[in-house]
């Protein structure tokens with residue numbers, strides 16, 4: 003409906019484009035960044051690209067099923083990636099032996115790369131049918147889980163001689179900074195991204211971002227850490243004379259001595275020595291910490307980088323997404339689109355919440371009545387209710403209450419009068435249950451009432467989600483959107499990731515309706 | 517009886533909402549509670565639809581029966597400055613240090629220091645007495661950092677031990693620890709009936725217990741009503757489709773015949789029911805996990821209009837009804 007105003011995000015085109023080298027999945031906490039990143043990784047690999055996914059704090063079961071549960075901070079080959087050209091229906095989810103990702107293995111098919119790009123744009127008919135056709139040989143998936151402390155330690159070891167490195171690693175301030183500073187995780191994710199990019203072993207790097215409440219943290223935190231380590235006060239601690247050489251000198255020295263005295267009084271003797279050791283070590287090692295952060299930041303502005311903003315169709319998440327979209331624009335960072343995750347759909351969207359509730363109430367009150375006066379007619383109620391109903395199109399007329407007279411109505415009426423007489427005959431009309439008594443009918447009524455209430459609840463959710471989506475689209479009509487329907491359970495294996503990948507790439511924007 | 521209620525949980529599960537509802541619930545019948553936040557996000561002000569809270573306790577709500585809820589956003593920098601002022605009479609030098617980034621530096625480089633200041637302020641409010649010797653606040657509720665950080669946050673003693681072995685910070689940390697580990701404190705965790713938050717809850721409880729911190733209860737938030745159970749859906753299997761169509765038709769949604777509107781609705785409605793039942797099944801698995809913790813649990817409904825002020829009062833009433841969880845002795 004209204005969402006049609008937003009262009010559709012063509013995920014496969016993004017994944018297939020050899021120019022796409024880095025995809026960053028951002029978004030508010032818990033919206034599905036990690037799931038999306040992993041699903042894109044699986045899809046890209048199965049479409050023939052040599053891909054690495056950098057995940058951050060994945061759910062345990064997901065990490066296990068990808069074989070990256072142990073933290074060793076290097077990418078591991080993921081087993082069970084399906085190469086192209088397999089016969090349809092061959093879905094050896096998960097247990098295909100690894101190491102067969104080589105292109106030569108594929109029996110036939112479209113051959114490596116080549117002229118596929120066209121068929122993507124032109125709506126592939128069915129979603130499920132297109133699966134195997136989508137696969138191409140030559141892809142691989144590697145994945146890793148970021149260990150931020152280890153990444154930090156590695157930087158230290160790589161940039162300092164053994165003795166100094168040990169001194170730093172043992173320093174309590176270093177330890178608390180590397181384990182706990184808000185922003186360390188974001189910085190280390192960027193650092194790792196820089197390292198992976200420098201290795202130049204992969205066609206495509208997909209980056210998950212840390213679970214922060216704000217998507218903006220990913221962009222801001224590294225600068226925070228950089229400017230902290232490069233900051234005024236550290237400069238002062240290191241070389242007061244350098245900063246305050248002029249008039250400020252005296253003041254600074256006064257400040258310093260107060261500070262020094264206060265800190266050692268507050269926290270005890272060894273503290274200041276620790277601070278100074280730490281700062282000195284960091285200073286020589288990361289003279290250009292900020293330069294480093296800036297370099298990684300620039301990588302995010304490079305043409306081969308694409309940001310995907312992930313959001314749930316909830317108010318807060320979409321508001322966050324809108325901020326992020328604006329920020330990316332301000333930073334000249336390329337936005338590929340919005341992934342709207344965990345969207346609900348209904349195969350019966352034509353039946354509005356209000357009508358479903360009304361109908362459920364009808365059944366329930368009748369049920370009560372029937373309990374007392376068994377075998378009392380109800381055809382009246384039914385046709386009365388039917389009068390107020392239009393036979394809505396499968397989707398789209400939801401809020402229009404009291405639907406007008408449309409051509410379907412007469413048929414319904416006919417149907418009612420023929421089919422709805424008291425009890426047994428009412429059922430018997432449609433099935434082999436003619437002889438079932440009122441008890442059976444009461445059961446069916448209760449079940450139907452339950453189904454209707456459930457549907458009403460679903461439609462309320464749909465309505466809220468639609469409203470939130472519309473708000474985003476009104477603010478940012480230019481942003482392409484891909485919708486991913488909510489699966490009933492969690493996503494924690496390759497089959498689940500594949501299913502998410504298919505939804506990401508599908509053109510249908512009304513999930514569940516098909 | 518617990519007087520300091522610390523509310524943690526996975527990000528986004530409803531810590532702020534539950535903490536606020538709990539503060540309201542605790543303030544009923546003429547009592548007075550203080551709701552504190554420690555992460556500088558002004559979540560309380562947003563929730564209560566008031567302007568940003570200053571570094572000062574102020575009344576933000578009245579509870580049914582005349583009780584009062586006060587709120588305070590604790591700011592580590594301000595707390596440190598106050599602290600320095602109190603002990604060292606720094607005067608302008610304090611401000612100079614702040615300007616230089618020293619305060620920021622100190623609270624950043626030593627997160628443990630920051631935490632002592634934050635928890636210290638909350639503990640001070642718990643212990644504060646009126647002239648007649650009765651406590652100023654009957655209860656203090658803290659909207660705390662998420663599960664992943666809560667144990668480190670509360671275990672300030674260990675955190676600053678490596679940095680400060682003597683001196684007032686050390687003493688302060690010890691005093692704070694005495695309150696936090698006493699039965700006066702209860703640490704509650706908020707979760708949803710989903711795999712990741714529950715996993716985090718289970719891990720969090722284990723960590724808190726290992727650190728000797730008193731765990732209170734589990735708040736299961738945003739619980740959706742179970743409309744159809746598995747049994748009902750099993751009955752909905754193939755043979756009864758026609759009967760369901762008949763019932764839908766009686767309810768007035770259209771014709772029950774083949775191709776009639778009611779008949780066409782059966783498929784999609786049953787599919788939705790199937791998804792619902794699967795969800796209910798997953799949720800009951802999560803409930804079992806939670807039950808395995810052996811802690812009191814409270815269930816709070818998913819408010820269809822979101823957690824606004826009216827919703828907050830509803831949740832508070834519900835908490836009252838179910839009882840306020842205490843830490844096991």
Ligand SMILES: Nc1ncnc2c1ncn2[C@@H]1O[C@H](COP(=O)(O)OP(=O)(O)OP(=O)(O)O)[C@@H](O)[C@H]1O
Pocket residue numbers: 029030031032033034035036037038058059060061211212213214343344345486487488489490491492493494502711712
């Ligand atoms: N479309 C979906 N349908 C059903 N469940 C989903 C879907 N997408 C994600 N999930 C589930 O939601 C949970 C959160 O997803 P995920 O871990 O990807 O979010 P995140 O944004 O990475 O969270 P965090 O901010 O904590 O890192 C997971 O349990 C995942 O399995």
Ligand SMILES: Nc1ncnc2c1ncn2[C@@H]1O[C@H](COP(=O)(O)OP(=O)(O)OP(=O)(O)O)[C@@H](O)[C@H]1O
Pocket residue numbers: 215318525526527528529530531532533534559662737738739816817818819820821822823824
């Ligand atoms: N019982 C509820 N019913 C409906 N919505 C709720 C409920 N509890 C919380 N919410 C909503 O969920 C969102 C998250 O809640 P809240 O801000 O309290 O979580 P939080 O754990 O404090 O998040 P954060 O980790 O960001 O601090 C808010 O939009 C809130 O209004």
Ligand SMILES: [Mg+2]
Pocket residue numbers: 035036037058059060210211212213
């Ligand atoms: Mg994640």
Ligand SMILES: [Mg+2]
Pocket residue numbers: 531532533559659
């Ligand atoms: Mg909060």
